[in-house]
Amino acid sequence: MGLVSDAAKGIKNDLISSVAKAENISEEIVRKGISAGTIVVPKNLNRTLKKIVGVGQHLKTKVNANIGTSPDHIDLDEELKKMQAAVEAGADAIMDLSTGGNLTQIRKEILQACPVPVGTVPIYEAACRTVAKKKKISEIESEVLFDVIEEQCAQGVDFITVHCGITKATVDILNTDGRLAGVVSRGGSFLVKAIKASGKENPLYSQYDRLLDIAKKYDVTLSLGDGFRPGCTFDATDACQIAELSVLGQLVRRARQAGVQAMIEGPGHVPLNQIQANVEIAKKLGLGAPLYFLGPLVCDIAAGYDHITAAIGGALAAAYGVDFICYVTAAEHLRLPDIEDVYEGVIAARIAGHAADMVKGVAGAREMDNEMSKYRKALDWQKMQELSIDPKNFAKQRAKLPPQDKNVCTMCGEFCAMKD
């Protein structure tokens, strides 16, 4: 049973037809992709989704928006509004990264209200429980972690980030890498601390079969986290990053054998001239599993505008084959994002994804731009607005300084080059 099994055996499954319809491609391509593990469809068996979302080869590049409370700022209503803003802006998935307040309740309300797949990082809740018991994060217990994973999966989470590639062996490599920013993945940093303090192996690695069993039980997609993702461009593509990636590839293989859907997460901060290599090595070592990249940010000095820095890297990464982009907001590196940051972050990531889709042969992508260009030449402002990535903002921006001649805009007025 389960989606992968259905796809492999050619058993009819509504998720396959939903994805095929949404992407305007054949069910056979989707079925083959799921069966081969090059496409995932994150959806928990216990969840009803308004929108089924496929991620992977041949499919439109998807965008995830991270929301969630932090110890410094706990406001469930605001997080629900962020979720709505992200969906309105066109996000294909939401991750609830809450670490402040009643996490079970927050997740429950997000799962209820959210029309698209929801992901989590269970180790965050395990860390919160550890700290609540007045213990250090490094004392995080494997049983607490697995309890949280089981609870979150039972609750209906569609995909979970699990940093299974942080191992005693890869931590050894980290120690010799001379990084400037060290470990910047929150979950990754917890596991590194635990390994260093206890000398014991990461339970997500040593008990990976147990993790697969839970994932299989609820048909939860594993998002194999990049705990060693570079946190600055200097650290990009270093030995521990690639060592972790090669572990993740092996875990993708075991997930496939178990009939569990898996994708691989990627960096992070990567200079422009290393993005292609990062994508290609991740596709190769990851055995073609869908790639889920955060950014990448192409420089380190643009805090306050990192939605732009990430859009640059994300566009390039997606053009080279990344399937799923995690947005970065303008608040990154500075504070928890607000509703406006979330909205604009999603749009920026969608622009990156679409620019990539145009050149990687995604069905219908290029046609949208050609249609827009025809309406632009025809000075058909209504159609331009409808086709634009954010029709509401299109209208709002144009209305700020309306032209005397409604056919043109106030940039060139009567000198509009589009006029004959």
Added chain:
Amino acid sequence: MGLVSDAAKGIKNDLISSVAKAENISEEIVRKGISAGTIVVPKNLNRTLKKIVGVGQHLKTKVNANIGTSPDHIDLDEELKKMQAAVEAGADAIMDLSTGGNLTQIRKEILQACPVPVGTVPIYEAACRTVAKKKKISEIESEVLFDVIEEQCAQGVDFITVHCGITKATVDILNTDGRLAGVVSRGGSFLVKAIKASGKENPLYSQYDRLLDIAKKYDVTLSLGDGFRPGCTFDATDACQIAELSVLGQLVRRARQAGVQAMIEGPGHVPLNQIQANVEIAKKLGLGAPLYFLGPLVCDIAAGYDHITAAIGGALAAAYGVDFICYVTAAEHLRLPDIEDVYEGVIAARIAGHAADMVKGVAGAREMDNEMSKYRKALDWQKMQELSIDPKNFAKQRAKLPPQDKNVCTMCGEFCAMKD
């Protein structure tokens, strides 16, 4: 006499030492670049500049901000504020593209107030004079055009866009290209109309030596305009665009022979997978002249956010060798930009330029990011702010939701991965 002649003969010239100092490279590299025509330093003999700006090989990628009135919106004070905002945001040059109001007066005030090089597109004023005489734009007269050029150069303009590659021969190619968006360069469209109506050659081409004489007289840099720049991604890299480019390369050669500085303008709208080819062919056909690209925009559907679309293309183009990026604002395709659009447009273009400088070996670029990363790891928020691309915005954004523990931020709070 003149900068090129001084550079060729090894005569001391303050512009050479100013550029070398600003870029932290040797005077010899700058001298050789100016002599070879791979570096230009736009500065009119009649002008005093607070900031000398070099553009070209080995130098930091520069950013230009377009400002100026349109027939629909004439407010000199606002344009001066836009100029100030652009300079405050870090623009290296300003183009005054005014087409509404008293153009001579507007330009005079901008030239007086602006600390960086100022460029213009003289054919705009020639078009305004033509329309003022109740004539059609297609009836634009060559004597009016050359009068305007001479007047603007005498007034102190540092560089001028001249669409010399729109010729009878390249218009013939345009006619067969099947473009979706036709000609979107304003100046280019005026010249195409004139050629089509009169059957006569473009005076900027047929009387190019006259143009060179004026440029030489005031040491004005020619920015050889891309009148056939693609106005949508479908039209990118087509025959008329490349034909115009090959004409421009020939004109670069003649400019060099005359001791006139010249750069070449580039597109426009270009899909991600054609940017490298566009830059390389422009560098080759342009004989290594500095490249000045507008964008490029990597898709057509993002009006309202085209500063982001352009930053994606601009970063990639600059990484492949573009030397000078003309910003695109969020208002592009919708209306004349306001002050905020100008500011944010410059920042977006600077991010693109810096991300490129890190990977094309510009002195000091990579070091900035490494320094930032060290301060980020050290949680030194004051130094991070000082080093960031926009310190004011850094402070403003962080203050929106201040953390309880001043060492971290409200994204992760006590779970900050950067903390030990």
